[in-house]
Each structure stands twice: as structure tokens, then as C-alpha cells.
Amino acid sequence: MQFNGLLEKILNGDRRAISRALSEVENSTSTGEGILEGISNLIGHSYRIGVTGPPGSGKSTLTNQLTKLLVEKGFRVAIVAVDPTSPFTGGALLGDRVRMSEVGTNQKVFIRSMASRGSLGGLSQKASDAGDVFDAAQFDYTIFETVGVGQSELDVAKAVDTTIVVLVPESGDSIQAMKAGLMEIGDIFVVNKSDRVGADQAVTALQVILSMRDHDETTWLPPIVKTIASENKGIDLLFDQISNHKSFLNEKKLFEVRRLDRLKNKIKDLVVSNLRKEFWNAERKLILESKIQNVLEGKVSPAKVVQELIDDFKSSVIY
């Protein structure tokens, strides 16, 4: 497959080409970098939605139902399942992905799981890059579904247009969500499994917590939507709120602000990863290995070794 041919096929929505592009991007190959470079002026079509929340809140089911609704409305939908899974557990083999089979066989839907492989903060950037591929391939919506409530979730939230935080009525769930920093990133809150006891109390608790957020008439006050995703209830209301938020971003010209922020973060991340790659050549790896025992024995401090390595890096820059 020629590289230029590959780009063209991505733009035409060729599934095999998209799949290959996603692999190249995820593995940070030079082809992947070329693809991102090639599509960088072709993005802006896709609306990006983040779905996050604590484990067991039903994020996958909700994503599933929302996807079905979007497809019914004639949209093409991509799903990026951000999964901090280890190689040991065999990636996203188990669990929720199975439920996706219902929408996964639809030609208007493309599902991609991404595992973290222990990269520091790199996962959210790669998810965002995958979003660029789907964007170039003219998907109307890209949904980023994250597992867990850690730093990568907060990072993913920065890379989308609308963040949906999914909670369940169980007492303490909203407190846990607060602790995980989810209350601040949510544009829409979903109380899923809302047929359970305590749903209304959970909504009230959320309202109280959200009213603590600084807001005036120019800021978005996050709505709270009750759903029972497993019974496909409330998904239409959720879609309405997504549309409301989209209109709000449009009216307030916040789309461009968010996209500018996204681009700045992307460039900053690229700077770090490029510098890191250049920095850790064989020679400096050797310097580190030769010094580390002395650091362990307290004969030289970490900061001294860092300075020595940086000096070596600078002296190697011939300009």
C-alpha cells in the first residue's frame, strides 16, 4: 500500500486503510507521523465526545446506545475505547467490548481499543491522534470512552468537545467522582441505572455540588440526565443535551478556543517526545548506566547526573 494511496483511502473512509493508519499512529511509526502530518489540515469535521466515570457505571452500555441513536440519525460514529490495560491481561479481550458487537458490525461504526502500555501521559495524545484519523475519515462523531478515574481520563477530557461523566445512584459515587476530579471536567452528567434506589437523591447531590462551581450567565451549567442505558432509556435526552452543549460552544465561539488549546497541547507533547527521543541516544544511556550505582550509594546526587547528561546533550548540538 503506497503512502499517498493510504492517505486518500483514509479520506474516503476505507476501513482497512483506517485500521492500518490507527496502528501506525498508535505505534508511533514514521508512517504514523507522516499520516498525522498529511491529515493535519483536513480535520475539524468530527464532533468529539468523551465518556468517563467510575468502573461499573455503565459507560460502555451508554456509549453503545448513544452510538445506535447517532447511527439511526444518519451519522457515522467512531469509538476510541481508552483502556489502560496491560499486555498481561491480553488487552481489551474481555468484558465490555463484547457488548459492543451489536454496534460494532455496523458499517457506519468503527471501534478501536487503545491500551496504555505504561506510557506516561502518552495515551491521551495517542487517543487524540486516533481522533484526528477518524476526523479526516469524515466520521461525524468520535466518542472517547475511558476506563477508570485516573489522570488519563482528565487528559482525555481536555481533548474533546463535550465530556459526559457517568455516575450511578449508589451513595458515595458522587463523592468518589469529586475526589477523582470528574466534577470539574463534566459538561453533562449522567445518572445511569436511574431505576435504582437513590437516583433522585443522587441528582440532588450532584446539583448541589455543581452549583459550587463558579458560574455566571456566560458559563455552561452542566445538565444532569437520568438514564437506564441497559433499557435504552434517556439516551434521546442525552443526545439533546449534547446538541445543546454543541450549540453553546458555537454561540460562544468556544470551539476555536478549545481546538487551539488542543493544538497547543499537542505541540507541547510533540516537543517533549522529540527531545526525549533525541536525548536518549546510546551514548547518554551509557552515561546513565555508568553513574547509577554511584547515585544509589549516595556518592553523587540525581540532580548532578541530570546536569551532566543535559550538558552532554547541549554539547552534542552542532549548530
Add this chain to the structure above:
Amino acid sequence: MQFNGLLEKILNGDRRAISRALSEVENSTSTGEGILEGISNLIGHSYRIGVTGPPGSGKSTLTNQLTKLLVEKGFRVAIVAVDPTSPFTGGALLGDRVRMSEVGTNQKVFIRSMASRGSLGGLSQKASDAGDVFDAAQFDYTIFETVGVGQSELDVAKAVDTTIVVLVPESGDSIQAMKAGLMEIGDIFVVNKSDRVGADQAVTALQVILSMRDHDETTWLPPIVKTIASENKGIDLLFDQISNHKSFLNEKKLFEVRRLDRLKNKIKDLVVSNLRKEFWNAERKLILESKIQNVLEGKVSPAKVVQELIDDFKSSVIY
């Protein structure tokens, strides 16, 4: 307070000095860097334990009870509560910290909460740095308690000697834990709230999952401990297993391997943060601001701007 006086006070376990040192370290001040530099050849006393697991599994209660047991045995214990909480929610004001009051007033115990403030991967390094301060202050055990199941948890696990993964019997919890990559990092697994239905099945499921891990006679097979932390049951068994794991690390000379890895990661992180600081001076921030609109409009690719910035950085290196 003189800087040298501060160092001495830390080594003597002065609580006010430790508290100040932790703040300086957490805020990455130059005093903080000086402290870390000053104590870098004075660490290695403290045994580091990570406690992680999904929200609601009872990590705080377990940490609380384990701390009480350690204090009864005559040890001094520090707790670093790694809390990816937002400024909006007021940090660690709410919830579990309250339960800590029982051990928090003991003079042999020092509790410190650390919030993420959105730093990419920086949290685990700062937690590890705080561990160094406690180490220099001669605490026998430092327990790192993490909230949630995200990337920062996996990073914290790399920075401790023994990682305890806390689960509850509820069906699906171990699957969620697998997905979050917890199965791979655990040295000891705790099934907490083991008076609930399904505890024995959960243990069996864990055993099956753990037997999938590559192991032979030279590797540690993680034990599974049943506890009811709220009733202080099983904590002594947990302590025994921690001691077993400690002996194992000693026998196999793995302590030094782990500490070397820790130091290498620390140096690599320091390299990145130093380069980043140096890189983003006022001039290059201005370059980024002046180019970003063109990137947004697709007139220039992110990679081109990155190259331009890196070229500018290199040309500014006078050596």
C-alpha cells in the same frame, strides 16, 4: 528557618520541618530541589508500600488499620495519599481523610495528601519525592495510597517495594481490576469486605487470573489475603505477607534492582522537566502563540512548528 537547619530538623523527624519540606517539594521550589539534593544520599531506610484498587474497595480503611498495627509494633509510619483531586473540590477535604483522624493524631504517624493539579505524570514523581523526605526523616514504613485506577496508580506502583491491590467480592471487580492493569502490578491481593457474598469465589477467580502470570520458582507468586478492614480482621495476615514479600526481595537481591530502576526513572523524569522548563522561555512561547492560528487553519502542520521550535532551542544553546 535556615536551609541547613531545615535539613537537620528533617533528619531528626521534626514535624514542622517535614511539613514544610513536603510543601517545598510538592510545589517544585528551588528550596524543594535543594532538600531532595541534600537528602539524596540519606535514603534507603524506609520500606515503601503502595495501596491501590478501585474506588470504594476500602483502601483508606485498610491503610488506617495497617498503620495502627505497624505503630503497635513500634514502627513510625508515613502515609502519602495520592489524590487526583481538583482545586474545585477543595482537595482532600472530604471523605476518607476524616477516617484517618484516628491514626493521624498519633505522633508516630505522618499523613500527607497530594493532589495532582493536572500535571502529566508528575504526580507519581512528587509522591516518590515525598517518600524520600519521609525516608530521610527515618520513617520505617511509607504507605502510598492512591485513589482510582488510572495511569498514576500504575506509576506509583513502580515507586514502591510492595504493591497491595485491594478488591471487593462483588462480581466483576476483578475483571475491572484486570482491565485497569492492576493484576500485573500487585505483589499482594486483598479481598476486602470478605464477609460479603462471593468472597470465596472472588479469591478463586483471582487465583485463576494470577496463575496466568508467567512464573517459576524464582518469581513471587502473589498471595491473596481476605480482610474485613472495618472490623480490623485479616490485617495481621496482611502484615505477615508484607514481611514475606520483603524477605523475598531481600533474598533475591531485588531491593537494589528496584531502587536502581526507581533512580533511573527519577533521573529520566528530571531530564524531561529540566528540558521542558528551559525550552518554554518567553521567546518560544511567543513563537508558539504566533504560529498556532496558522496550524488551526491547516496552513502549517504541528510537526513543522515543533521542528521550528526545536531548531530555535538548539540555536540558543551556547556551548
